[in-house]
Amino acid sequence: MKLNASDSLIKTLINNGLEVVFANPGTSEMHLVAAIDHNPQVRPVLGLFEGVVSGAADGYARMSGKAAANLLHLGPGLGNAFANIHNARKANSPMINIVGDHASYHLKHNAPLTSDLDGLSKVSSDWVRRLDDPRNISKLANEAWKNANSPSGRVATMIIPADYAWSDIDIDIEPKTSINNPKSVHCNDIAKAYDLLKKEKSMLFIGGRFLDEKCLKLASHIASVTNCRLVTDTFVPKIRRGAGLPIIEQVPYFAEMAELFLADTQSIVFIGSRPPVSFFAYPDKKSFLSPDSAELFELCSNDDDGISALNELKDLSGSTKIDEKFIQSYIGDVPTSGDLDATTLGPLLAGLMPEDSIVSDEATTSSLLVSPFALQAKPHDWLALCGGSIGQGLPLAVGASLAKPDRPVITLHGDGGAMYTVQALWTQARENLNITNIIFSNRSYEILKIELDRVQAIETGDRAASMFSLDNPPIDWCKLSESMGVPAYNPKTVKEFTDFFNKSINEPGPSLILIFKNNLFLVIIS
Numbered sequence: 001m002k003l004n005a006s007d008s009l010i011k012t013l014i015n016n017g018l019e020v021v022f023a024n025p026g027t028s029e030m031h032l033v034a035a036i037d038h039n040p041q042v043r044p045v046l047g048l049f050e051g052v053v054s055g056a057a058d059g060y061a062r063m064s065g066k067a068a069a070n071l072l073h074l075g076p077g078l079g080n081a082f083a084n085i086h087n088a089r090k091a092n093s094p095m096i097n098i099v100g101d102h103a104s105y106h107l108k109h110n111a112p113l114t115s116d117l118d119g120l121s122k123v124s125s126d127w128v129r130r131l132d133d134p135r136n137i138s139k140l141a142n143e144a145w146k147n148a149n150s151p152s153g154r155v156a157t158m159i160i161p162a163d164y165a166w167s168d169i170d171i172d173i174e175p176k177t178s179i180n181n182p183k184s185v186h187c188n189d190i191a192k193a194y195d196l197l198k199k200e201k202s203m204l205f206i207g208g209r210f211l212d213e214k215c216l217k218l219a220s221h222i223a224s225v226t227n228c229r230l231v232t233d234t235f236v237p238k239i240r241r242g243a244g245l246p247i248i249e250q251v252p253y254f255a256e257m258a259e260l261f262l263a264d265t266q267s268i269v270f271i272g273s274r275p276p277v278s279f280f281a282y283p284d285k286k287s288f289l290s291p292d293s294a295e296l297f298e299l300c301s302n303d304d305d306g307i308s309a310l311n312e313l314k315d316l317s318g319s320t321k322i323d324e325k326f327i328q329s330y331i332g333d334v335p336t337s338g339d340l341d342a343t344t345l346g347p348l349l350a351g352l353m354p355e356d357s358i359v360s361d362e363a364t365t366s367s368l369l370v371s372p373f374a375l376q377a378k379p380h381d382w383l384a385l386c387g388g389s390i391g392q393g394l395p396l397a398v399g400a401s402l403a404k405p406d407r408p409v410i411t412l413h414g415d416g417g418a419m420y421t422v423q424a425l426w427t428q429a430r431e432n433l434n435i436t437n438i439i440f441s442n443r444s445y446e447i448l449k450i451e452l453d454r455v456q457a458i459e460t461g462d463r464a465a466s467m468f469s470l471d472n473p474p475i476d477w478c479k480l481s482e483s484m485g486v487p488a489y490n491p492k493t494v495k496e497f498t499d500f501f502n503k504s505i506n507e508p509g510p511s512l513i514l515i516f517k518n519n520l521f522l523v524i525i526s
Contacts (some may be wrong), residue, residue: 391420
């Protein structure tokens with residue numbers, strides 16, 4: 001039976017479990033677009049910028065546990081998607097990029113959109129293959145799916161020349177591929193890890209895909225017997241947290257605070273993470289943050305069976321009950337009146353968040369006003385910026401909402417980072433997603449003001465300050481949001497915020513809540 005190669009590719013991916021294609025296609029991908037139209041089992045989602053496409057695929061993967069596909073146009077399309085592909089790689093999110101290229105015979109002419117697509121793919125992906133024959137397209141799709149959905153999650157990129165995509169082939173699609181199981185951890189390593197955790201001032205450091213409720217409860221059982229500290233990274237792909245759930249400490253962002261946080265620790269066992277390092281180098285400050293005298297033991301990586309390792313450690317501990325000191329308490333007093341300010345915002349939002357909310361956090365400096373209180377909110381999933389490249393929060397929320405359409409999604413975002421991928425609001429409206437976007441507008445790249453001082457830059461003045469300012473001209477977030485079909489609100493009081501937030505959460509479709517007040521957000525770094 002004759003089958004178009006593009007149809008073969010899409011059918012193969014659907015056969016493996018593909019549900020969503022995030023797309024910003026061009027001429028070279030038109031036959032792939034037609035194939036998506038021919039196969040209604042897959043949902044196409046348009047992004048107006050490729051950074052929205054890749055960020056949404058990241059959010060979908062974090063919440064669904066499997067890859068979506070991105071349909072991108074040539075090297076410039078992949079280049080535009082790069083920043084959020086980088087974030088996805090740091091989060092170990094499975095992702096498949098389908099990148100169309102010029103027809104094989106057209107490349108020699110060096111047309112305007114010709115680029116080093118293979119080179120761009122290699123620096124942005126964990127696995128890259130260029131289709132060499134249209135008859136191999138189904139096999140290639142299976143390989144991409146298997147690599148992307150490996151235990152740790154990888155970015156797999158397929159380069160599809162346009163003439164191969166439009167070819168007809170006589171070969172049936174490949175059967176569904178198998179996914180590799182995580183590697184088991186040796187019993188001797190489990191025993192060594194447990195001996196280290198029994199020592200004084202020990203730490204169980206968990207990260208990656210081992211931060212769900214099950215894993216955290218296992219870790220809390222271990223800590224209840226060994227009295228080790230439970231710690232995770234500063235920014236994590238997804239963590240289950242909230243009142244009634246286990247408490248896990250996070251390494252502070254700033255290097256000197258992180259060094260103090262880790263000081264005196266004698267042994268650290270890592271599961272799904274590695275020894276923490278500072279985000280940047282600073283004059284006269286350490287990059288590697290663990291104490292020099294501490295014994296560090298990386299028990300298992302994201303590719304390994306960390307769940308079994310935690311179960312075996314729990315069995316060694318003999319624990320039957322989690323100590324109450326490892327269980328998070330509920331939020332205390334929730335404001336009901338007064339001004340919306342730095343003292344009321346955090347507890348208010350924590351009190352209003354519905355159970356099973358999904359939070360996409362890129363609030364940067366303003367997150368300090370919210371995140372500590374949200375630990376005491378009803379149980380929820382928290383998604384963070386693992387790769388540090390701003391502009392993730394709004395599109396990440398798109399993907400998370402598509403993966404879990406019955407759960408409310410809340411975005412916490414600084415105004416500077418949100419402008420990187422503001423087009424995501426349009427996709428939220430187009431797909432009618434239940435997302436509440438909270439934009440913290442201090443009209444500044446506030447974190448850069450802090451970093452300017454921390455790197456001990458020489459004395460600066462107004463010209464340097466202007467490079468961090470978003471105040472000239474000011475961005476009208478409400479008008480901007482409404483222009484893309486997303487209703488916007490600018491509450492000034494606790495009651496107004498409560499009314500707007502509840503309305504947004506309980507009604508279909510997205511909305512935006514702007515939080516802005518001069519001098520509202522003051523961050524003090526000691």
